[in-house]
Amino acid sequence: MFKFWPQKKKNSKILWLDLGDLEDLVRPDGPHEQWQDHGLGLLRTILHNNGIVTDLLSTRSMTSWQQLRKNLTGYEMLIMNVRSYTFPIAYKSAQLFKEVNPNGLVLTGGMHATVSLDEMTGIEEFDRICQGPGENVIVDLVKDPLAFPRVVIGVGAKSMAEWPMMDRTLWPKPHRRLRKNFNWPLEPECGWGPGPVATILTSRVCPWQCVFCNENSYIPNMGRKPVETVIDELNYLDDKFGVGSVVIHDSMFFQNPKWLQEWIDKYPRRANKVWPYWAAGRSDTVRQWPDLFKALVKETNWNTISIGLESGSDRILRLLNKECTAEDNYYTIEMVNQLGDELKREGKQPAMLWANIMLGIPGETSEDAFETMRMLKSMRYVFPSISYYAPYPGSALGYQLIAEGKSLMSKDNYHRFPGDEKVKGVDYQFYRELLAGKYEDEVNRGLDDYTRKQSGVFADALVKA
Ligand code: B12
Numbered sequence: 001m002f003k004f005w006p007q008k009k010k011n012s013k014i015l016w017l018d019l020g021d022l023e024d025l026v027r028p029d030g031p032h033e034q035w036q037d038h039g040l041g042l043l044r045t046i047l048h049n050n051g052i053v054t055d056l057l058s059t060r061s062m063t064s065w066q067q068l069r070k071n072l073t074g075y076e077m078l079i080m081n082v083r084s085y086t087f088p089i090a091y092k093s094a095q096l097f098k099e100v101n102p103n104g105l106v107l108t109g110g111m112h113a114t115v116s117l118d119e120m121t122g123i124e125e126f127d128r129i130c131q132g133p134g135e136n137v138i139v140d141l142v143k144d145p146l147a148f149p150r151v152v153i154g155v156g157a158k159s160m161a162e163w164p165m166m167d168r169t170l171w172p173k174p175h176r177r178l179r180k181n182f183n184w185p186l187e188p189e190c191g192w193g194p195g196p197v198a199t200i201l202t203s204r205v206c207p208w209q210c211v212f213c214n215e216n217s218y219i220p221n222m223g224r225k226p227v228e229t230v231i232d233e234l235n236y237l238d239d240k241f242g243v244g245s246v247v248i249h250d251s252m253f254f255q256n257p258k259w260l261q262e263w264i265d266k267y268p269r270r271a272n273k274v275w276p277y278w279a280a281g282r283s284d285t286v287r288q289w290p291d292l293f294k295a296l297v298k299e300t301n302w303n304t305i306s307i308g309l310e311s312g313s314d315r316i317l318r319l320l321n322k323e324c325t326a327e328d329n330y331y332t333i334e335m336v337n338q339l340g341d342e343l344k345r346e347g348k349q350p351a352m353l354w355a356n357i358m359l360g361i362p363g364e365t366s367e368d369a370f371e372t373m374r375m376l377k378s379m380r381y382v383f384p385s386i387s388y389y390a391p392y393p394g395s396a397l398g399y400q401l402i403a404e405g406k407s408l409m410s411k412d413n414y415h416r417f418p419g420d421e422k423v424k425g426v427d428y429q430f431y432r433e434l435l436a437g438k439y440e441d442e443v444n445r446g447l448d449d450y451t452r453k454q455s456g457v458f459a460d461a462l463v464k465a
């Protein structure tokens, strides 16, 4: 059937293509697919500040590949930020781009270029591939790509203090039907705090070395954004668009006590409002700096506390090189339980634990998994976020499983649905039954009366990973 899609007006010969599953900004499955890309926002801001205007399209706004193909026509350059989970979309888009613009150039960068260069160089449509940070190379690269080799080593800023304030109006707009609740150029509410939501980054790298993540092995270290700059940006966004709550996208917000202390001192005084926020921490450091943690929750409105608890089994935590023990996890859970009770007594909303849990870790026994379920049942103020372990390139365990041929995350399907099976040899049927509550008797063994009575059904808490 013939379909007519109006083409967007072109202001430039250079196109930045925002990546994500088709229709994520038309009919999204959930809120997280709608979140915007800070890499794109930062680099487009730098380009525009240097007089290089780019057009923008998003695969997330497209309802079909034909629609994308039609809209790619007539551009001379295509730029994309490629992460592992968007790699299949990136290479398909590059192929379509070359079909309609055989002389056009495709410039890529992003996490996947750093962690999986061979997959990137295997795509002949990628003319330039930038590994690492791009902020101090993007302008020269876009001005004269042919002066660079095919694989470009990126140049980053020493500190996030050097980054310009991102122009959020350079982010893609959602489809008309989503606009009312999207709050563009801020972002939609996802259940953590009122909209409009401002997502921000205050730090770039987490220094720990968990084997399923260890991003500090591939993201160069970088100074944290000054506290005052973070607050001033939020105030600016509030004055212009009205901020309802904040999501701090840092991999590890709860690091660097000096910075955190300054945040406690300044955020409640300097910000237009002490907006509630989501941010991430670790259980061992909560145990190490309990007073700092409590002050952050109570004085700065850290109301959704994301902790990578991962497992209730010490054996698995060691295998993951998490450097946190089950005791650290229980300490943190108890502290959030108590803080929740305290806040409730004061007539306030309890702070919630965003509990990141992994199941299906190679080598995990059923008893390890039962320990994790017991731990989950002990949380009183919780949003459980459970995922099946996914072997991403870049992480030590991911590389190992890929090399052993055990990864099921193929080049065409890195990551789609929560229930997707990710590693060969893992008994996913057992996990499906576990999350459906089929092993309640085993899980309840040894639990006190209160905890035993909590529901052991967590099938709805399974998220993409
Ligand atoms: C915020 C964030 C999210 C947010 C928002 C994602 C989004 N829309 O951007 C949410 C919570 C939704 C999310 C979800 C997921 N994320 Co995430 N996320 C991050 C995080 C913490 C920050 C990303 C960011 O904004 N970085 C800052 C910007 C400025 O950096 P950047 O985008 O990489 O861009 C720089 C360079 O790459 C380069 N560059 C980029 N493009 C280009 C292009 C050119 C031409 C050039 C020259 C340079 C260049 O220059 C930029 C400036 O230096 C990173 C970890 C990290 N510290 O980066 C993980 C990370 C990217 N996520 C990851 C993963 C696995 C996921 C999930 C699959 C699940 C999970 N485990 O969290 C989901 C999938 C989401 C989906 N859509 O399906 C992995 C990706 C691993 C990989 N190999 O690609 C990371 C690295 C975390 C990790 N260590 O596991 N994520």
Ligand code: SF4
Pocket: 206, 207, 208, 209, 210, 213, 214, 215, 251, 252, 282, 308
């Ligand atoms: S899992 Fe968390 S603590 Fe571990 S390296 Fe990644 S961000 Fe850091």
